[in-house]
Amino acid sequence: MGKNSRKIDILNAASRIVEDKGIFNLTLESVAKEAGISKGGLLYHFPTKEALVQGMVDHLAHNYRTKIAQNVEEDPLDKGKWTRAFLNVTFNQGYPNKEMHSGLLAAKAVKPELLEPLHKAYEEWQTNIENDGLDPIDATIIRLATDGIWLSELFETYQIEPDQKKEVYKRLHKWIQDMYISTEHNP
């Protein structure tokens, strides 16, 4: 296993706690216990609670980035690949997942500045989506809609039916396809 698999164990434990018991139960002791480690051991890896939360954010931003990048790379088509990546990741690959939810909430609670790694990722993505070979406004709308799915899962504002979610996905996907066709004659 990697050198820092222990660190990742700890981060996962922290995520689980935030997810199951809320941020107020994210204490050094509870994280240590959940990770099967002593408090001293936890503090060895993350010297402060803030460092722990920063670790959570860095980790989730890295994972999210990797996931999106993978989808972009594996896409055979160039036009719309970024927009499609977000669609796929959100609708078919369960991202952003609960780990991300906890990380976001923890950071927002402890110190919003910790979210910067994620902000940077989002800025880049927005640029890529606007230069995805599609109409930038339409592409942005598609991205916003996927973020809407995320929001609804994060706060459980409403449970979209799986069938309906699939329909939404198909329609958005088709939308990208139609844009592609309508612009390929105007290079």
Add this chain to the structure above:
Amino acid sequence: MGKNSRKIDILNAASRIVEDKGIFNLTLESVAKEAGISKGGLLYHFPTKEALVQGMVDHLAHNYRTKIAQNVEEDPLDKGKWTRAFLNVTFNQGYPNKEMHSGLLAAKAVKPELLEPLHKAYEEWQTNIENDGLDPIDATIIRLATDGIWLSELFETYQIEPDQKKEVYKRLHKWIQDMYISTEHNP
């Protein structure tokens, strides 16, 4: 003026604290101070911290509901009025606002079950939007996109340019209009 204007003062104070200093600084003392009241006085109105947060959620859910309902009522057209209400409220009336952000985050931190009033509102709205006289999937996509705007403002994932935001609004609005035209011949 109203009997419980004091309660609302307190709720506003609590929102301000969450917004400016984060959830961990939402203590009984800090809320009391911000509201210009004593700790005892605060506890008179909200006997526990949980009750305070519940108060925040109830208040924001009520305000949001009212705002949406107003827009629906004032809409001269029937078809698409619910979908348009969300568009207008989100893009032109600054809702969900910071007060809502704080309430949501506080509830999620203290006890997610407290969000139920909001969940109920969302369920109803989803039903209304699906029966808005528009294509239900398209209407849902528009709603998801507005939620996406909300998410980005809540976590500041990326700052959408005001011009671009306006463009997005115009396109979504036009989309509703086009749907209206294409379906009005098939009653």
Add this chain to the structure above:
DNA sequence: GAAAGTAAACCGTCCAAATAGTATAGTATT
């Protein structure tokens, strides 16, 4: 209309429990 009564609104202190972080001495692995 003064006095008495009453309930809601509010103050300020006290306390037990919890917590972040420090410190330290020792152990296992590499």
Add this chain to the structure above:
DNA sequence: AATACTATACTATTTGGACGGTTTACTTTC
């Protein structure tokens, strides 16, 4: 010898909330 821990004790501080008392706003009674 260095790294990665365990285990435990301790400090300093914060916090929810209980509690007993006080003021204000209104009524009622005499």
